[in-house]
Amino acid sequence: MAIRQSSENGRDGRTGGVPAPRGGGGGSGGGGRTARGGGRPPRRPRRRGLGERAMGRIFLTPSFAFMAVIALFPVFYAVLMSLYEIRGFHQDFAGLGNYARALTDPGFYNAALNTLVFTAASVTLEFTVGLGFALIMHQAFVGRGLTRAVILVPWVIPTAVAAQVWRYMFDHNPGFVNAVLGTDVNWLRDPVWSMVGIIAADVWKTAPFVALLLLAGLQTIPKDYYEAAEIDGAGVFQRFWSVTLPLLRPAIVVALLFRTVDALRMFDFAYVFAGYSNSLATLSVYAQRFLVAEPRLGYASALSTVTFVIVMLVGLAFISRMGRHMVGDTAREVKR
């Protein structure tokens, strides 16, 4: 693939100091540009004093320090706090006691299960709906711009606000959702239906985000492939299955990774719908319960550390499982 190849080379060029072939659109024009690029002097004269790398490091130090303060410090601090039993001005070192307590706490497992159910259902639905949206938005038709704008509206609304609106619509008084569906369901306080409710609300909210990511992926697939497949006699579904999906894989992985990690940390909908209620409490809500409602800072830190580890593991699993294919493909293509 010409596009990806040239951009890879471009990156190499920047780090190694070797003049790179400037990336171009079609594969056919690439050769000529490479030749032009090769006409430049191969190396800059060496400067005295600090090398480029050292200078780079120095320039990067403030950003790294800044990142460390705002991103790494709180994480390590939370881990440190999770080793203490903290009740107001009384603090005891508890070692791993808070973690032992979490692992024997039914509330924790309940929250983990809620989170798992929510994540599996919402990510699956969001992906399906989002892919549908993306395919629609990718088609050329009259009013395409307007459609794109309309589909993206839910994603622009802040989650906390959306959650309040949905809670109101699900509420028995005035009972909008029940009136529209012609049902008589206790959407907010029935343990099963309230989970259906927050999943529906989350799909409504985030499917557009998935659609946006997938649309960006669709737009990188060259039309040539579809033409070639059509000439070879592939039908609509075969083209979707054998051309679109494989070439969309990088975008799909990114979309699923983002959504899964996000869903595992879900707080807004569950909290707005049911507070600290066990029926909806996710891991984040459960940690918040011990931060605010039953203030035990040590236990809350242990819970949020466990949540952090779970989210990180899932993220890493995604990257190493599906990501390796991506990286592998790219590497092979670059060699070609």
Place this chain on the structure above:
Amino acid sequence: MPFAQARPARPGGLRPRGRGRRAARSLAAGAAALLLVLSTGCGAPPGQEGGGAGLADDPRFVWAVTGADRAVHEQVATLWNETHPDRQVEIYFLAPTADEQRQAMFQDLQSRAGQFDVLGLDVIWTGEFADFGYVESLEDLRPEVEGVSLDGAVDTAQWRQELFALPYSSNGAFLYYRTDLVDEPPRTWQELYETGIEAAEEEGISGFVGQGDRYEGFVVSYLELFWAAGGELFDEEQTRTTFLEGGAAATALDFMTRAHADGLFAEGYDSMVEDDARALFQAGEAVYMRNWPYAVPLLSGEAGEESAVADDFAVAPLPTFDGQGGTSALGGLNNAVSTLSDEKELAREFVLWAATDPDAQALLARNSLPPTMESVYDDAEDPNFRMLGDILAQAHARPPVPGYNSLSLAIQDGLHPAFLGQAEAEPSLEAVERAADDALRQE
């Protein structure tokens, strides 16, 4: 350890020693500071809530109090400043909701910022703040308030028979009823149940609205039934729970379960808070309502409110199961002195004044905020207000044990699904009993 003497004795009190303790303390302080930064960064825009009221030109100490009923607290502080010009107080208004107030005070204390001298505590927080070492003991001021303040209010200000705060304002429940639909207010819950369902069916409206959402309001509603059936959460010494003794717990839960199943409770009772109930009753959609006194002027159509029941409602004490006595839960605020205060003497003086000064307490009454001083009720002319005095005199305090919040969450976790028929009654009640026990043992 400058404030060690203020700390209540902890049974089996293991406390960290030496360096470990210091490390742990600075750790928690830092964490709370971090929280403070985060929460102020994400909170409401300044000026909407929080911040000083600018009442004093030379304030000597700060009173942190709820942003609800702002005008009343401002008048009280102004009165103090006029009568004590050399010891003026500045008010710091916290958010109007209880959870946010508690969080703001925790952050101030835990981060050792200590900008508040007097803390306006909700009646259920006394034990927690005392146990955490956040507030000074005020036991030596007991003779000043005993017999002056309502007994129930004094109960809410103590933990393990030691006073940690003094009463300031109170609150109690009215049973609102429709005078055009029922002749007499019911004396028992059974009577309410029957007349409520009957009148509701005739009119095509709901029988009963109140605080049924899964929050502290539900706990109050349940405990009022529980007390009405003769139950007590703890024994006198607050050493063990008596939740399941005498069957009151089951009677109360059974009443709620039947009221929900048979349609006495309005649809959506299980997600209703104070103002949802008020709005439905005001629109003429319910026969009975359990609510705080704040709804009276609104339902009467004062201050431009639209009310369908302006001339068709009255208030009464909540019923019981045997027709005797009253069962309201006590709400309200107590004032406590922060252990981090630099002006503890001044703060104590102010707390005592707010509890016992007749003019200050009368200011509350004039602004429809129930005071805690008994004599104010005797002098009142408004019959509803005198009735409130009687209700408060018999009202029950939710026990302000350190683990009250955990107990409250356990009642919500266990009994809310149970009354909706989503969980078995018996195991749910047993779970609450265990939580009540834990709340005493504070782990």
